[in-house]
Amino acid sequence: MANIHDVARVAGVSISTVSYxxxxxxxxxxxTRLRIDEAVRELDYxxxxxxxxxxxxxxRIFALTAPLxxxxxxxxHMAFVLSVxxxxxxxxxxxxxxxxDExxxxxxxxxxxxxxxGIIVLDVSMNDERADLVRSLGVPAALIGVPRNAEGLVCVDLDFEAAAGLAVDRLVDAGHTSLALLGHPAAVYERGSNFPMRFRDGFLRRAAEREVAASFTMVEKEAAQVRSALAELLDADQAPTGLVVHGEEGVHKTLLDAVAGRGLSIPGDLSIIAGVPTFDTSAFTPPLNVIPLIPADSCTRAVELAVQQLDGAVAPRVELVAPRYRDHGSVAAPRPGP
Amino acid sequence: MANIHDVARVAGVSISTVSYxxxxxxxxxxxTRLRIDEAVRELDYxxxxxxxxxxxxxxRIFALTAPLxxxxxxxxHMAFVLSVxxxxxxxxxxxxxxxxDExxxxxxxxxxxxxxxGIIVLDVSMNDERADLVRSLGVPAALIGVPRNAEGLVCVDLDFEAAAGLAVDRLVDAGHTSLALLGHPAAVYERGSNFPMRFRDGFLRRAAEREVAASFTMVEKEAAQVRSALAELLDADQAPTGLVVHGEEGVHKTLLDAVAGRGLSIPGDLSIIAGVPTFDTSAFTPPLNVIPLIPADSCTRAVELAVQQLDGAVAPRVELVAPRYRDHGSVAAPRPGP
DNA sequence: GGCATTTGTCGAAACGTTTCGATAGATGGA
DNA sequence: TCCATCTATCGAAACGTTTCGACAAATGCC
Known part of the structure; x- marks a missing residue:
């Protein structure tokens, strides 16, 4: 296999010239440059x-730590890895x-x-030991997700509060005055990441700002629980006409079944927006408007920040990526009240 | 950051001694060794x-190419990557x-x-351009999956024929004399990988060897198609009492629903074995006996073969990994005939 | 006690780049 | 025409290891 000396010899120059x-x-x-290019090609250097x-x-190598x-x-998860x-x-x-394990x-x-x-840290949890380690190593690093103690770290994450706010805005803009957020199971809010809370808070805050009624319900995964949660909401006085769903793929599907089962149409009777999923809600029946969590967005930015740390110091920060809204036709004006 | 010279100096020896x-x-x-160890610790070398x-x-780096x-x-897919x-x-x-893309x-x-x-090539398809490239590069490599032209390559794969044979054996050993294989959609057998064919061939061959009746049906993914395929099989004379299923997760679930819907119990009325899935059939209702495709098995062997190529030449080969059988109680003796 | 062997250590070369400082020649200004 | 500046190139050092050959000291053998 050819090395730089071979190229220099063939081109009749010194190795430093080749390097430059x-x-x-x-x-x-x-x-000279043409001769060098020629030699490089000839030798497949x-x-x-x-x-x-x-x-x-x-x-020119980054480490990627990606717990599964x-x-x-x-x-x-795979999409995040590939995006990085x-x-x-x-x-x-x-x-x-x-x-x-390593x-x-x-x-x-x-x-x-x-x-x-440098290091890219994926899927950072609240008490992530990797966060402390990265801080103590003093190596260029970018975390995707925000640990409890983000001091001295460069973190990137979706702006979950803004995402929830965006969902509220779209529903209110369409004319809805009573909204509900169907969230994750209770356990999720007690441990693990903090983004479900951030999403919930964003939802409630923006609803208050827009002066509309808003409720928040934690929903367990089982189909029966999803159905009863939906029933409880829709059978109440002042039932919400706009729903935001923040949960797993299965919960969305069960919910759509349940809505159809009650003879309600989307968006005719009920408007729904899916909040920050990583799966594809446009393939649902009916397709759901969505504020997706786009791996490429966070990953691109994280890599960018890691690269920047290599030559200029980058100030520690938590950088929130702006949410995007995708319309698949599941939001419309509410039916005029009875 | 300390280097080997620092260690040598602190330990009072030459760098070659440190290296050795x-x-x-x-x-x-x-x-001397103790002094060196001490210096290494002290300097965190x-x-x-x-x-x-x-x-x-x-x-001491392998490349892993993993198309998604x-x-x-x-x-x-993720399991394969992590196993590697x-x-x-x-x-x-x-x-x-x-x-x-790269x-x-x-x-x-x-x-x-x-x-x-060296290179580990994951998820190799029949006409995989990476196979030809790897051959022409002449770099140590191990492929997981078998391309059409495996000449000069080191490949590892599950022994799909043996896997199907194992399924047949277990059913026949339990007393079944009429078997059926529910396979992938027809399109899968026409293009793409060759393992579905190998599984099918192994099934039919072993059934013939064991002198039992056996049929093969290609099943489309849609629930209706799964149900009608099942109906056609079970309503026939000499209906099979032992089923082998080679398909996607959804197809298994639909099938189990359909079986339950017909009022049949597993394994009382019908014995079922899932063939070479990567998902977990023990979580199904009822849990299914299975010959799983275990990522760690193939990956471990592929890495082993790649490592071996580094110092001794390893003869090109297609190495088939032995299948394993896992019993979750979905196979029993058939009901005595009417 | 002399010789061959083994053990423990050292110095130096090699791996293939990048990059600093130097230099020769060309160019420009006065 | 002389000096300063710039352009294109070169030589050499540096990066941090591994490993070969050499060698002194210790050991074993008769």
């Missing part, structure tokens, strides 16, 4: 990664994958052996 | 990865993740820049 010609860090004469890492100060917790939705890789490649970075040891290993230039 | 002490490749005196790669002949085709079941990483770590290897370019890049020592 390829990196473009110093001006090289037109004719590609710089040796190890040599580069050693001489340069960069390895049992409550993680696998397709979404894709984003990293835009900056000419490769991604080394660390698994859950989370902290692996991070320690790859960072203190200088195998990676 | 850490690698164990030459005997080092007891006292960890060998620099780039220096190692450059001087040694190994990078739309028809891939994401949780299984876990297996690689056993050999002190890290894994660099390449995505679909499949061939990425492989070319990381192998000709000598960033990786």
């Amino acid at each position: 010609a390829l990196s473009g860090k110093r001006p090289i004469g037109e004719k 590609m710089p040796n990664a190890a040599g580069r890492m050693l001489a340069g100060t960069r390895t 917790r049992s409550d993680t939705y696998a397709p979404a 890789v894709t984003a990293a490649r835009k900056y000419d970075y490769d991604v080394l994958l660390l698994t859950e 989370a902290t040891d692996g991070l320690r290993r790859v960072s203190s052996s200088r195998l990676v230039d | 002490a850490l690698s164990g490749k030459r005997p080092i005196g007891e006292k 960890m060998p620099n990865a780039a220096g190692r790669m450059l001087a040694g002949t190994r990078t 085709r739309s028809d891939t079941y994401a949780p299984a 990483v876990t297996a690689a770590r056993k050999y002190d290897y890290d894994v660099l993740l390449l995505t679909e 499949a061939t370019d990425g492989l070319r890049r990381v192998s000709s820049s000598r960033l990786v020592d």
Whole structure:
């Protein structure tokens, strides 16, 4: 396999000239550069990664630590991983994958052996030991998700409060004056991540700001529970006409079945918006308007911030990604009251 | 960050002594080794990865190319990826993740820049361009799945024929004399991977060997189609009493519903074995006996073969992993005939 | 006690880059 | 024409390891 000396010999120049010609860090004469390009092609030269890492100060590799917790939705998880890789490649970075069982040891290993230039931390939970580790390692890093103690860390996450606010806005704008949020099971709000709370708070706050009635219900996953939660809401006085659903895929489907079972049409009788899912609500029957959690959005930004940390210091921060709204026709004006 | 010179200085030895002490490749005196260990701890020394790669002949990194085709079941896919990483770590290897869009370019890049020592190719399809590329690169590689042209390649896959044979054996051993295989939709047998055919062939061959009646039906995914396929089978003369199902998760569930809907009990009226799924059939109602496709089995072996290629040449081969049978109580003796 | 072998350690070369400083030649200004 | 500046190129050092060959000291054998 050809090395830079071979290229230099064939092109009749010194190796430093080859290096500068390829990196473009110093001006090289037109004719010389052409000869070098020619030699590179002829020899099928590609710089040796190890040599580069050693001489340069960069390895051009990021570590990605991606726990696969049992409550993680696998397709979404995969989408996050792939988004990170894709984003990293835009900056000419490769991604080394660390698994859950090696989370902290692996991070320690790859960072203190200088195998990676930085770390992307996926699916960060409230009390994530990786957060503290990353802080103590002092390595460039970007977390996706916000730990309880985010001090000194660079974090990226969807703006869940704004997302919920956006859902409220769309429903109120359509004319709804009584809204309900169907949330995760109670257990989710007690432990784990904080985003369900942030979504709930955003929902209630914006509803208050818009001066509309709003309720929040935690819904267990079982079909029967979903049905009874829906019944309780719709059978009440002042029943909500606009629903925001923040839950798992199955809950959405059960809910849609239950709505259909009651003979209600969407959006004729009931408007529904799905909140920050990672699955595709446009394939539901009927398709649901949605404020999706888009892996590429957070991942791209996280990689960007990691790259920036390499040359300029980036101030620690929690950066919230703006939510987007996708209309699939599940929101309309409420029926005029009886 | 400390380097080997620092360690040598603190321990009062030369750097080569440090290197040998850490690698164990030459005997080092007891006292010297202790001094070196002490210095390593004191300085929190960890060998620099780039220096190692450059001087040694190994990078201790494998590339993993894992396409995420739309028809891939994401949780299984993720399980394969994680299994590869876990297996690689056993050999002190890290894994660099390449995505679909960079499949061939990425492989070319990381192998000709000598960033990786070898390649693990996941989810290999019949006409997989990565197979030809890997062959032409001449880099140590192990494929999981078997391409049409496996010449010169090291491939690992589940022994689908044996798996189907195992299912037949268990049913026949339980006393069944009329079996049926419910397979994938017809389209799957026409394009894509060849394992559905291998499973089907294994089923029919073993049934013939065991001298029992056996039928094969391709089943579309829609619930109605599943139900009618089941009806057609069970309403026939000489209806099968033992079923083998090779399909997606949804098809299994629909099938179980349909069976229950006909008032049949499992395994009282009907014995069922699920063939080579990646999902968990023990959580079904009722739980199904299964010959699972276990990611860790193939991945471990693939990594092993990749590692072996690094020092001894490994002869090209297609290595089939033995299937395993898991009993969850869905097979019993058939009811005595009428 | 002399010689061959083993054990423990060292120095130096090699791996393949990047990059700093130097230099020769070309260009420009006065 | 002389000096300053700029452009294009080169040589050499540095990055941090591993490993080969050498060698001194310790050990074993007769």
